Amino acid sequence: xxxxxxxxxYREDIKVFQTLWVKLWLTTFxxxxxxxxxxxxxxxxxxxNLAGVSVIAAMGLNILTGFTGQISLGxxxxxxxxAYTSAILATRLGLPFWLCIPAGGGVAAFFxxxxxxxxxxxxxxxxxxxxMSFGVVIEYTVTHWESMTMGVRGISMPKASLxxxxxxxxxxxxxxxxxxxxxxxxxxxxxxxxxxxxxxxAIRDRDIAAEVIGVNLxxxxxxxxxxxxxxxxxxxxxxxxxxxxLHPENFTILLSIEYIAMIIIGxxxxxxxxxxxxxxxxxxxxxxxxxxxxxxxxxxxLQGRYDEEWNIATFGALIMLFLIVEPTGLNGIxxxxxxxxxxxxxxx
Amino acid sequence: xxxxxxQRLSLCFGGIVALDKVDMTVQKGELHAVIGPNGAGxxxxxxxxxxxxxxxxxxxxxDGKSIAALKPHHIGKLGxxxxxQNIELFAQMTVIDNLLLGRHLHMHSGPFxxxxxxxxxxxxxxxxxxxxxxxxxxxxxxxxxxxxxxTLPYGIRKRVELGRALAMDPRILLLDEPVAGMxxxxxxxxxxxxxxxQEEMGTTIIMVEHDMGVxxxxxxxxxxxxxxxxxxxxxxxxxxRNPRVILAYLGEEQ
Numbered sequence: 001x002x003x004x005x006x007x008x009x010y011r012e013d014i015k016v017f018q019t020l021w022v023k024l025w026l027t028t029f030x031x032x033x034x035x036x037x038x039x040x041x042x043x044x045x046x047x048x049n050l051a052g053v054s055v056i057a058a059m060g061l062n063i064l065t066g067f068t069g070q071i072s073l074g075x076x077x078x079x080x081x082x083a084y085t086s087a088i089l090a091t092r093l094g095l096p097f098w099l100c101i102p103a104g105g106g107v108a109a110f111f112x113x114x115x116x117x118x119x120x121x122x123x124x125x126x127x128x129x130x131x132m133s134f135g136v137v138i139e140y141t142v143t144h145w146e147s148m149t150m151g152v153r154g155i156s157m158p159k160a161s162l163x164x165x166x167x168x169x170x171x172x173x174x175x176x177x178x179x180x181x182x183x184x185x186x187x188x189x190x191x192x193x194x195x196x197x198x199x200x201x202a203i204r205d206r207d208i209a210a211e212v213i214g215v216n217l218x219x220x221x222x223x224x225x226x227x228x229x230x231x232x233x234x235x236x237x238x239x240x241x242x243x244x245x246l247h248p249e250n251f252t253i254l255l256s257i258e259y260i261a262m263i264i265i266g267x268x269x270x271x272x273x274x275x276x277x278x279x280x281x282x283x284x285x286x287x288x289x290x291x292x293x294x295x296x297x298x299x300x301x302l303q304g305r306y307d308e309e310w311n312i313a314t315f316g317a318l319i320m321l322f323l324i325v326e327p328t329g330l331n332g333i334x335x336x337x338x339x340x341x342x343x344x345x346x347x348x
Numbered sequence: 349x350x351x352x353x354x355q356r357l358s359l360c361f362g363g364i365v366a367l368d369k370v371d372m373t374v375q376k377g378e379l380h381a382v383i384g385p386n387g388a389g390x391x392x393x394x395x396x397x398x399x400x401x402x403x404x405x406x407x408x409x410x411d412g413k414s415i416a417a418l419k420p421h422h423i424g425k426l427g428x429x430x431x432x433q434n435i436e437l438f439a440q441m442t443v444i445d446n447l448l449l450g451r452h453l454h455m456h457s458g459p460f461x462x463x464x465x466x467x468x469x470x471x472x473x474x475x476x477x478x479x480x481x482x483x484x485x486x487x488x489x490x491x492x493x494x495x496x497x498x499t500l501p502y503g504i505r506k507r508v509e510l511g512r513a514l515a516m517d518p519r520i521l522l523l524d525e526p527v528a529g530m531x532x533x534x535x536x537x538x539x540x541x542x543x544x545x546q547e548e549m550g551t552t553i554i555m556v557e558h559d560m561g562v563x564x565x566x567x568x569x570x571x572x573x574x575x576x577x578x579x580x581x582x583x584x585x586x587x588x589r590n591p592r593v594i595l596a597y598l599g600e601e602q
Contacts, residue, residue, distance in 0.1 A: 010477045011470075190465035194473060195448075195455045197462065202438050202449050209436035212398050213516060214424035214453035223459055269440075 014193070033178060037171035045170045047283060052177035053239045055278030058262040059188050059271065060231025065260070066269035067192055068224040069204030070119070071128045074135030075232055075259045078108040080251035082233025083240040084142055087155045090241075098162060101180075101237035108233025109226045111138075116225030120218055135256055143248040154247040157240050173242055180238060184231060189271050191227070200224055201269070254312065261315045265322050267331025276330035284318075285311045351376040351411065351552055352397075352520060358405035359392055359576075366392040368576040369406065374520070379546050379553045381567035383560075383587075385596060388573040390556040391433060394522050397554075398430050399423040410520075425453055429518035431509045433525045433556075439498035443489060443508050446497055447480040450515025454479075483511045487541060503534045510541065514549075521545065523555040527562055535559065539566055564588065572596070 007013045037045055061075045082104030089095045089103055115134050122130055142149045149155065159168035167173050191197050199220045202210035211217055240246050258281060266277020285308075292306035326332055350373040359367040367389045374380045382390050395401040397408060399420035408416045415423050429450075438446055455476055457469035465473075484493050487507050492500055497508055506526065513521055526542065527535040539562050545551050557563050563570065564584045572580040572587060574596040580587055587593055 010474050010481075014473060014477070187463035191459060191463045194462035194465060194469060195452060195457050196459045198441070198445055198449050199452060201441055201445075202452075205438040205440060206436045208400060208420075209432065209438070210449075211420040212400070212424060212430055213450055213512065214421045215449075216419075216421045227459060 030182070034175075037174050042170060045174055047286070049170060049174055049177050049242055051279045051282040052174075052181045053235050053242065054259075054262060054282045055181055055275050056184055056238070057232050057235035058259055058266065058278040059184060059274040060228040060235070061259045062263045062266075062269065062271070062274040063188060063192070063200070063231065064224050064228035066263050066267075066273070067197065067204060068200040068221065070221060070224060071124065072131040072228070073128045073253070073256050073260065074115070074131035074133075074138075075228075076251045076253065076255035077135040077138035078112060078229035078232030079236035079239065079255065080138055080142055080248075081108040081111055081229075082236030083246055083251070084149055084155075084236075085233070086237035087157055087240045087246050088148065090158055091155060094158075096161070097167070097241055101234055101241070104237030104240075105230040105233035108236065109230040112225040112227075112229025112232075113222055115229075116222040119225070120221055132253065132256070135253055139248060139251055139253070142251065149248070152248060154245055155240075157244045157246065159244075170242075177238055177242070180234060184234065185271060185275070188231075188274075192271065196220070196223065204269070258315060261319050263329075264319050265329055267329030268327075270329075270331045272334065273329050273331035276334065280330060281315070284314065288314055349412065350374050352554075353409040353412075354393075354397075354406070355409065356406035357393070357396060357403050357408065357416075359389075359396055359401060360404045365576050367396070367403070367573075370573065370576070370578050372571050372578065372581070374552060374554060376552055377546070377550055379542070379555065379566060379568045381563045381570045382554065382556045382573060383558070383563055383570060384573035387575070389576040390573055391524060392576075393573070394430060394524055394554075394556060397423075397522060398428055421453075424516065427517070427519035428522065429513035429516040429520070430522035431506075431513050431524055431526060433528065435502075435505050435509050437497045437505060437509055437512065440496055442496055443484070443493045443500075443511075444477070444480060446508055446512050447483060447515045448476060450512040451476040451479060453516060480515060483514050486514075486544075487511050503530055506530070506534075506538070507541075510538070514545065518551060520552045520554065523553060523557075525556055525558065527557065527559050535562060542566060 036048065057075065057079055060078070061072060064070050064072050085107040086100040086104040089100045090097065095103070115131070119127055119130050143151055145151070146153075159166055161167055167176055192200070199210065199215045202213070202215055203217060203220055207217060262277035262281045263274060264277070265280055266275065267273025288310055289306055292302065292310060296303040296305070322329055328335070352374040354370060354372040356369040356371060357367055358365070358369055370389075370393065382393060384390055392401065396403045396416070399415070399418055399422070403416050406416070407414050410426055410428070415426065438449065441449070455472050457472055461467075461469040484490055487510065489504060489507055489511065492504060497505060500508065510523070510526065523542065527538050530538065542553060542555070543566055546553055555563070555567065567584055570582065570584055570587045571578060572590070572593050579592045579596060580590045582590070
């Protein structure tokens with residue numbers, strides 16, 4: 001059993017994947033993921049795809065809220081901006097999907113910067129209000145600017161294709177989403193362990209001290225907004241291609257709250273936490289549904305009573321539970337399990 | 349002319365005068381102490397020097413150029429670093445990360461090169477890590493380098509905060525009560541570090557401190573503030589004999 005690793009250089013010390021074991025483990029895991037479409041049930045693939053999109057969006061929000069400490073209740077707006085930008089570029093200009101998705105991210109990032117500037121001096125509750133209002137404005141715009149967004153009629157998306165190969169079906173689009181998830185996760189992980197990421201955490205923990213040691217608060221808060229909304233926009237673009245149909249109702253404030261739930265339950269200020277949270281909250285509605293049906297079989301008065309409201313109530317309950325019992329989220333639980341195994345059979 | 353010239357500096361909060369036309373000159377390489385009873389305006393003076401407060405009157409000249417209207421991160425760039433009275437470390441980060449944050453101004457990688465973490469960004473991380481390790485050695489905090497700062501005892505945290513300020517390679521170091529709340533041994537350690545910084549690194553130091561033993565032992569010059577007004581300036585021996593200082597500290601004999 002490995003207990004401590006001896007490192008010989010600073011280069012080794014700052015590696016993300018420290019040991020051969022971790023690398024081996026990770027390679028196996030990625031290989032396993034790559035094989036999923038070959039054997040898995042379509043429902044499983046569908047859930048993984050949705051989870052992948054959520055993970056990207058949650059990671060974006062975690063950079064802004066978890067790392068930089070700027071609470072945002074308007075993250076759904078950036079997802080909507082990315083989704084609609086991709087959709088409009090794809091349907092009106094016929095641009096290919098590999099251009100539309102980054103473009104969605106870019107437009108979202110641009111709006112993130114625009115929102116970042118007026119929000120520089122806001123903190124806590126006031127920032128939450130400002131970002132929430134932004135979310136409402138964007139939701140209203142996509143609903144009512146019918147000439148551009150088709151309003152409540154929604155937009156039907158063309159199928160994605162790359163080099164003449166159609167990526168339309170779930171199994172193929174799985175690889176697209178997986179590629180984005182891996183790439184953006186790696187980028188986020190690198191970002192948060194270098195200069196810019198450290199400055200983000202400094203702003204979160206002590207903004208005055210951060211400024212005194214030379215962190216330009218204006219610049220870094222805006223960078224954080226930009227990166228966060230870029231991630232949201234890319235997630236939106238992927239979502240629009242994957243679902244094939246966009247409707248303004250997909251991007252209400254409830255979606256923003258869902259993202260907040262993801263990072264709280266997954267773990268604030270950790271990349272792994274966004275992954276855990278994104279997966280967990282994508283899966284949980286179906287778990288609740290299955291559970292409700294099970295309950296219905298035994299308790300007749302609950303039969304057929306399940307509806308979407310149950311999910312929202314559960315999200316709320318989960319947020320409260322995690323804030324009180326496990327503020328570090330699933331990531332914290334994971335960390336404890338790891339330490340426990342690392343030190344086994346010694347207790348400390 | 350000194351490295352740092354404070355000219356008729358005033359600071360008011362509403363009707364309260366925190367600093368009233370304070371003049372002070374700090375020579376290059378000097379260890380200058382600022383003392384005074386509670387509420388005398390010492391920390392306000394520091395906050396003006398590093399740009400957290402904007403003075404309402406007067407001027408602060410660094411190398412003859414005014415810094416009174418600059419933002420804190422600009423002043424940091426000009427080589428002014430500080431520690432805080434109530435430790436302002438980034439509690440959830442490790443000691444190394446805290447010190448690396450002190451290197452922020454000496455690093456240049458942006459979000460894109462950081463996200464790639466390749467080539468220049470990687471080199472930069474490693475170079476600055478080496479520099480940070482030198483400071484860790486100097487302050488004798490090797491054992492805690494990977495610990496989150498929030499888990500460390502008070503005395504060590506004070507040291508880490510000093511380290512973070514040193515990581516900026518400052519020309520002027522502002523120490524706000526570096527030995528407050530420490531026992532004799534810890535106090536002596538810090539005093540030794542401060543003298544080493546002054547002598548080996550040639551850093552100019554301005555120190556606010558209540559521990560008169562330390563101040564009288566290590567300071568080259570002392571400025572005394574009382575209710576925002578400078579009441580005396582001089583060498584430790586002169587200050588100890590100054591009747592106005594004795595009055596401010598001990599009160600009048602009945």
